[in-house]
Amino acid sequence: MFEAHNVTDAELAHRPVKVALILALGAMITLGNVAVVAVIASSVSGWSRNSRYFLLSLTGADSAFGLVVMPLNLCVSLVKDVSAGPDPLCHAVAFFNSTVYSTCMYTLASISLERYVAVFYPLQYTALLTRRRTLLMIAFAWLFPPVLLLPISLPEGIIRVHFSAASLVCNPAYSSNVAYSLTLTGFLFFPCSIVMTYCNLRLWVAAKRQRLKLRQHSLNGRSRPDVASRVLVPVMTVYYTCWTPCMVTMLYNAISGNHVPEWVEFVAVWLPTSNGFLNCICYFWINRSFRKKFRAIIHRLCLGLCPQIGKVLGCTDAAGVHEVRGVLENNNTLQERSSSVSSTCTLLTLAPQGTFIR
Structure with missing residues (x-):
């Protein structure tokens, strides 16, 4: 250069x-x-x-x-x-x-x-x-x-x-x-x-429209969190900044x-x-699923490699062990067609399955 x-x-x-x-x-x-x-x-x-x-x-x-x-x-x-x-x-x-x-x-x-x-x-x-x-x-x-x-x-x-x-x-x-x-x-x-901007902009606009539609039909009047801006905007901002x-x-x-x-x-x-x-x-x-899986892995490592330290940190309670096993044994339960990277999974949770506005 x-x-x-x-x-x-x-x-x-x-x-x-x-x-x-x-x-x-x-x-x-x-x-x-x-x-x-x-x-x-x-x-x-x-x-x-x-x-x-x-x-x-x-x-x-x-x-x-x-x-x-x-x-x-x-x-x-x-x-x-x-x-x-x-x-x-x-x-x-x-x-x-x-x-x-x-x-x-x-x-x-x-x-x-x-x-x-x-x-x-x-x-x-x-x-x-x-x-x-x-x-x-x-x-x-x-x-x-x-x-x-x-x-x-x-x-x-x-x-x-x-x-x-x-x-x-x-x-x-x-x-x-x-x-x-x-x-x-x-x-x-x-x-x-061009590819990143077009794809993420389309996703952001679609999520905004879906969020607005859900707000209009919401019975309790509560607004849903603006997940699209919280996910897609940082992705593109970091890319162009770097x-x-x-x-x-x-x-x-x-x-x-x-x-x-x-x-x-x-x-x-x-x-x-x-x-x-x-x-x-x-x-x-x-992504919440990623953080939960990471905590489960650290939990298991804590119990397996350092059981004494894990006991001091409270990693040996039965409820915690049961939760860790449930996370680690969880295989993909969603169908592959509804799976994607972290921001997509977050966007799809904005609406019930099958109601996402294109």
């Missing part, structure tokens, strides 16, 4: 602070996604098999931020002389960076599309999203970006890569090829953004050939990785 430039004393002085921020963010991403995998690897009430496939794919892409992107770039920042020119190692790291970023965006778009089909075409859900089609969509999200981004990995190719002391990242110098930068943006950010600065900065540098200020570059480059942690909140922790 950014051309190499002379390292300033300020950039060297700020490096320990940046490394600490990256390590903290990496720890949050890893711990958050480990908890997510522990829950969705088993059955969660209201989540279909296809939903778990998509969500596991998203968790894998998010985990790659903390397990691949951050360690690789931090290692390069320690061993590479920032005054040196591009080398094969930096090209390889830049290729992994761009691939993980792109896979995450495609996976987010796939989840939005699956949620859209589950809500607006519930009767055709299993026919439209078969297991084979679901796996093909996931495979496309993981395999298409490496093919598209292959030129970045070639040291003698058309894309030059430099290590940026401002962001501590190996970045493709897209300003050397404006056409490629625009093509990359057109195949990644804009298509995924990804837009990076894409805008990339286009600005490619077109103008200038460099943005040091901390602007650092924030713009690393904001997309924070999406790996915020996705845990937007897609998982706001």
Whole structure:
């Protein structure tokens, strides 16, 4: 994204602070996604098999931020002389960076599309999203970006890569090829953004109409909680907040050939990785079934690994054990056609089954 430039004393002085921020963010991403995998690897009430496939794919892409992107770039920042020119190692790291970023965006778009089909075409859900089609969509999200981004990995190719002391990242110098930068943006950010915006906007409008209709026919006059705004608005807000600065900065540098200020570059480059942690909140922790299953797993671990500590914490009462068993033994009781990701399940609870307004 950014051309190499002379390292300033300020950039060297700020490096320990940046490394600490990256390590903290990496720890949050890893711990958050480990908890997510522990829950969705088993059955969660209201989540279909296809939903778990998509969500596991998203968790894998998010985990790659903390397990691949951050360690690789931090290692390069320690061993590479920032005054040196591009080398094969930096090209390889830049290729992994761009691939993980792109896979995450495609996976987010796939989840939005699956949620859209589950809500607006519930009767055709299993026919439209078969297991084979679901796996093909996931495979496309993981395999298409490496093919598209292959030129970045070639040291003698058309894309030059430099290590940026401002962001501590190996970045493709897209300003050397404006056409490629625009093509990359057109195949990644804009298509995924269009799909996500359209699907989530349609879901939000439909949920608003349904909520208004239920309010008009409510006998007790009580208004239902605005679940649509509480779920869909944060999803889109987090997405655009994390990804837009990076894409805008990339286009600005490619077109103008200038460099943005040091901390602007650092924030713009690393904001997309924070999406790996915020996705845990937007897609998982706001869902009641997920939180209940997570508490049940922690409860069982508490009883199995640390029974004495569990006794002190009150984890051994009969009622609690009975509830934990009920949650852990619960297999998907909802039909697959009415299952989707967390926000869809929440939206469907706004109305009795079969009354959702299209």
